[in-house]
Amino acid sequence: MSVSPGLLVERVRQGEPAGVDELRRLLRRGVRFLAARSLPAWQVEDAVREVLDRVIRGIQSEDLVDPLLLLPYVRTHLTTRIRETQEKQLTTMPSGDALTLRPGAGERRGIVQGILCGLSRRERESLSRFYFQRYDDERILRELGMPPAESRSLRAMVRTRFRELCQQSAFGTG
Numbered sequence: 721m722s723v724s725p726g727l728l729v730e731r732v733r734q735g736e737p738a739g740v741d742e743l744r745r746l747l748r749r750g751v752r753f754l755a756a757r758s759l760p761a762w763q764v765e766d767a768v769r770e771v772l773d774r775v776i777r778g779i780q781s782e783d784l785v786d787p788l789l790l791l792p793y794v795r796t797h798l799t800t801r802i803r804e805t806q807e808k809q810l811t812t813m814p815s816g817d818a819l820t821l822r823p824g825a826g827e828r829r830g831i832v833q834g835i836l837c838g839l840s841r842r843e844r845e846s847l848s849r850f851y852f853q854r855y856d857d858e859r860i861l862r863e864l865g866m867p868p869a870e871s872r873s874l875r876a877m878v879r880t881r882f883r884e885l886c887q888q889s890a891f892g893t894g
Contacts, residue, residue: 729787732779743779744772751798758802767805771798806879807851842866843874850875 723746731739748768755767774797778784784793846864849855850871861868 725790726787729779729784729790732776733782735780740776743776747772747775747794751794754795754798755802759805763805767798767801771801774801846871846874847878 723742728739728743728746732743751771752764752768755764755771759767771794775784775794778793778797784790842864846860846866849860849863850857855863857868857871860866861871
């Protein structure tokens with residue numbers, strides 16, 4: 721960034737419209753590039769706009785204390801937005817063995833069902849309780865008698881596999 725982050729952050733903090741516009745202009749391309757690596761093309765612009773809005777609000781509310789941490793601050797907001805979007809992409813599923821996505825989800829339904837079919841009943845139940853019923857880890861571990869490391873490992877493996885399959889498909893490459 722060729723512009724002094726300290727001066728730019730201070731201009732945004734003071735509510736200067738030109739400073740806000742300059743910050744958006746300087747960060748938009750990089751945020752778009754990073755978002756496009758993880759999100760379908762049709763979601764990128766909304767993500768960019770929301771991330772920049774969050775960053776500006778954060779600067780104005782003085783959440784960003786050190787202007788030299790501007791870029792990590794932006795990346796943190798972008799990572800959060802990507803994670804939120806990816807979690808929303810998994811459509812609500814009923815618990816138990818009748819795990820299906822709502823009609824019209826098309827190719828994504830096939831991917832999710834393929835992944836779920838490769839899991840044991842206990843693993844499917846754990847994922848359903850965490851992602852769709854929003855149970856906390858302690859409750860899932862207690863009810864299923866599952867060790868914490870197994871639960872974390874299972875979720876990480878399924879997220880990674882789902883992301884790989886989505887990127888291989890038409891909707892992942894947008």
